[in-house]
Amino acid sequence: MSGESGPLIFDGLIVAKWAPEVFRDMRRGGLTGANCTCCVWEGFTDTMRNIAAWNGWFRDCP
Numbered sequence: 001m002s003g004e005s006g007p008l009i010f011d012g013l014i015v016a017k018w019a020p021e022v023f024r025d026m027r028r029g030g031l032t033g034a035n036c037t038c039c040v041w042e043g044f045t046d047t048m049r050n051i052a053a054w055n056g057w058f059r060d061c062p
Contacts, residue, residue, distance in 0.1 A: 008032045015040065018053070023061050 010033040016022055018036065026034065038054050039047040 010034065013037065018057070020057065020061050023057065 009031050011026075011031060012035050014034050015037045018038070038050045042050065
């Protein structure tokens with residue numbers, strides 16, 4: 001976001017089936033920030049898998 005001077009557009013709660021395409025759509029739509037839910041009803045193992053996926057997305061999706 002460096003160098004941008006427009007307003008911050010922030011979605012405070014998003015529950016979705018997350019994937020890189022969703023992040024790209026959010027960016028194209030002008031969203032500059034979001035509070036993204038990575039687990040709701042999952043148990044420990046699935047929650048850890050979700051967190052691992054998020055770590056990969058943070059690394060791979062600017």
